[in-house]
Amino acid sequence: MRFWTGGYTADMEGAAAGIGTLLAGEAGDPLAGGPLRFGGDVVRVEGSPAWIAAHPVRDVLYAALEGAGAVQAFAQTGEARFVPLGAPVPVGDLACHVAVAPDGGSLIASCWGDGHVVHVTLDAAGAPSSAVTAVAATDPYGDASAGAAPLPALGAAAAALREAAGAEFAHLVPDHDRETAPTPDAGSAASSPGGEAAEPRVSRAHQAAYLPDGVVATTDMGLDLVRFWRAGSAGLRPLQEVVLPRGSGPRHLRRHPSGHLYVITELSHEVFVLAPDAAGSWTVVGGAPLSADVRPDDTAAELALSRDGGFLYGGIRGSNTIATLRVRGDGSILEPVALVEAGVDWPRYHVVARDTLLVAGERSNDVASLTLDERTGVPRGIRHRTEVPSPTCLLPAR
Template sequence: MRFWLGGYTADMGGSASGIGMLLAGAADDASAGGALTFAGEVATTDSPSWLAPHPGSLTVAPGDVVYAALEARQQVQAFRRTGGATFVPLGAPVAAGEAVCHVAVSPDGRFLVASCWGDGRVVRMELDAAGRPSSPVIAPAAVDPYGPDAGSEPVRAGDIDLAAAARALREAAGEEYAHLVPDHDRDEAEGSEGAGDEASLRPSRAHQAAFLPGGLIATTDLGYDVVRFWRDGGRGLRQVQQVALPQGSGPRHMVWHPSGHLYVVTEYSCELFVLAPAADGTWNLIGGTSLGAGTLPGDSAAELAASRDGEFLYAGVRGSNTLATLRVRGAGEYVEPVALVDAGVDWPRHHVVVRDILLVAGQLSNEVASLTLDVRNGVPGRVRHRTEAPSPTCLLPVR
């Protein structure tokens, strides 16, 4: 099986030279369980830290066009496949924003959304019939719900008082599981002296966009602790709602679940939160949990992925270099930690699940490793295969 590899080049302190190719077994294998091999570069470019495929259309075959977030250059570049393992630029790069770190393409291939970590921009770009991006339009800026103008009332996310919810969850969980409930009532007890000064210095940091069913688009802002929901207006994005997560949590990446829930992993607090739509279509924060008791001070969560059947979620944790396994319970509204295991790499920046195999990119150890998932409890086992790969930051399965 083949994967395109995004990575950091010298302009971001990395050792990659562009977009690379990873083989898991033979190139035409349907599974990713075979030996891993870094097969070299398929396109030369500067720090393509995130890759996203064109979904395919009447004029573009699925996967023949790939978009790269050129993080240091603050641009999005499209690449067209010219052979089994070669790409050439498709059109000129398009300006996005400072430290553009993510690209998501609409299911119909009409436009893409770029997220910029450095300046918080969310940018819509039109795609022509060939998949070439153009006409960037910056979406309205996020509003910090914890900023100096937010008021003195307790901030509620989706009409939930997080402090009260934490107390109720801890009481319901009992003494044995109380430590798994996030301590969102601690700030209430300690008071908020000085919070205004700290909040005024918080920067907006957009990090991911996800296309949800029904034409809705969700984006994260880990600087302002919000998830925003949008509709496409044809020439730009129209915000319809903003949901606040706990202050300082840092929502980074999301996974939409077939149950209709949206799971959000937080970079700073190493937690997972559950969002759900109400009958009127508005989204609410309905629950959350830590990634596990083994996370350490200074850890930062990275990617979030789901198992093939949606029963388990996997979050990468940089610092302690672990992978958190969480089980989806109920009708999708509950998520509980199962295990925290060694990721087998240094700085697990990104991972993907292919059937019963989890592949993880170790940005700082310059390698990709594969781990087998236990079919009984969903937990990744020991490293099955590994290969050297230069500063990998993104794994994209080749269609």
């Protein structure tokens, strides 16, 4: 099975030279459990192509050039060769993610540096053209809410989840239904011990995902928001915001076949469950910690679903582990199952390929494959490993 690899180039202190290719077994094999081999670069590009995505129909790849703050398209001209398709389109500071619309008519870039969420039009050939920046996010907690009580929706969801979990797992449910004493965090506007105001919180857009019926969801890990939009030819129209706990840091999200949306939080190491009501309004309906054994200084990264949707896998940087959570009931209940070694340093990204989990080690410059136990859902150890320069994304090739 073939994958395209994104990575950090020298401008962001990485070792990659552009977009590369990774083989897991034979290129045409539908399974990814065979030996791993890095096949070199398919196109050399500066600016750190940290995230890559494919056009739904055409043989075109799109890269979020994080270091350059731009989006670039590449057309495939051979089995493992691409060339630039048009010029890079500036979108914002530290563009870290790009999502392509199901109809191939547009894409959305998310920028960590300045919080920009940008709608970019694609022409008939798939080349990006005009870019429109969406309405900026504002801090839902304001300047004086470092010690705010838990939001009612989060409290109700936590209480319901604790009851459903029972005595054995109730202690793992986040305490969003319980009042706590004010504890200013590093990004709050509360006073520091020396009497000086801390730096204000800033927007950090991190991912976008196209949902059914033209709805788009985006995460803002700086302001603890999941924002919902209506995508159209003129750009993105705001629909709704869901506020997560202060300092949780929503990073990436996945849609379950049940329609639930799972959001992994980089800073609080949790997964929140969101669902729409009959009118299409989204609320938090559940959630769970990735594991009771996550270290306070860890940061969560990618979130992936098993092939049958019965398990979630969360990557954890620092302790370099993969957390497994079981999906229960109608998809709204999550149960932590296991925490295992990722096999790499700084697991920035991972992807499920049937019975195999491929994990990209950004700092160890390698990719490891782990066998997934289809009965328990838990990764069972390293199957293969190969050197890959500063990998940050793995995209299955068509």
